[in-house]
Amino acid sequence: MIESFKAVGGCRCDTKPVRYEYTARPVETHYCLCTDCTDTCGGAVALISVVERNSFVVTAGAGKVVNFDTKATCHRKFCGDCGCHMFLEIDAFPEFVLVHVPTLDRGVDPGTAPDRWVFTDSRHPLVTLPDDGLMRYPGWQVATHLRRVENNQPVSAVVTVTAKPGMEKTLEELLRSLVAPSLAEDGCMLYELSRDVHNRRTFVLTETWENRQTFEAHGISPHMDVYKKSVAPLVEARGANVTQAL
Numbered sequence: 001m002i003e004s005f006k007a008v009g010g011c012r013c014d015t016k017p018v019r020y021e022y023t024a025r026p027v028e029t030h031y032c033l034c035t036d037c038t039d040t041c042g043g044a045v046a047l048i049s050v051v052e053r054n055s056f057v058v059t060a061g062a063g064k065v066v067n068f069d070t071k072a073t074c075h076r077k078f079c080g081d082c083g084c085h086m087f088l089e090i091d092a093f094p095e096f097v098l099v100h101v102p103t104l105d106r107g108v109d110p111g112t113a114p115d116r117w118v119f120t121d122s123r124h125p126l127v128t129l130p131d132d133g134l135m136r137y138p139g140w141q142v143a144t145h146l147r148r149v150e151n152n153q154p155v156s157a158v159v160t161v162t163a164k165p166g167m168e169k170t171l172e173e174l175l176r177s178l179v180a181p182s183l184a185e186d187g188c189m190l191y192e193l194s195r196d197v198h199n200r201r202t203f204v205l206t207e208t209w210e211n212r213q214t215f216e217a218h219g220i221s222p223h224m225d226v227y228k229k230s231v232a233p234l235v236e237a238r239g240a241n242v243t244q245a246l
């Protein structure tokens, strides 16, 4: 079933306002404490939905939208008449538009609940973060690579890693070191290391996580960090399939 979804918003002009809409649920929604957002918005925090560009359209007043680059790679869009900052584009994420959620019409569901705080290292000292249980990241951490993962269903990954000749033992030890700490993580339903019975240099990690959030948290865990920093010189080939049950 194709879900019908639409969120609408716009600027503060009484006459001929800029209007925009997006018709797919955002990849994610986050609270941003970066100084670029907070200084530009004049607020303590920005609330941002990451929306696929092909679902986003300015439906009225496009001629009033002006751009201001707060960085060479960050293009912020304002209404030239009322000054309202509605959305922005970042060069590193050409497939997405970042929408300032408060500029949606009040009462409109943004489509995705906030799931993280980013740039907590830039928090203004007068701001106290709520005890909301959301993930917190000192810097930029968005999950655009997980955009096709359904949020509330288990997600599995099958990762295939082939060692360079002579590196089998070192690779095996590195992979083995992931198993116990991964199984101990929240939301881990399966984490298994196996070895191809034909090509003995090929190892396979089979993992299942309760949902996108725990899968993502695993990807940035300290043990995965060590793995990612160490694995490149050991391997000849790598592949991964991320799957969800039909």
Ligand SMILES: [Zn+2]
Pocket (backbone or CB within 6 Å): 011, 012, 013, 017, 018, 079, 080, 081, 082, 083, 084
């Ligand atoms: Zn306006």
Ligand SMILES: [Zn+2]
Pocket (backbone or CB within 6 Å): 032, 033, 034, 035, 036, 037, 038, 046, 119
């Ligand atoms: Zn920001």
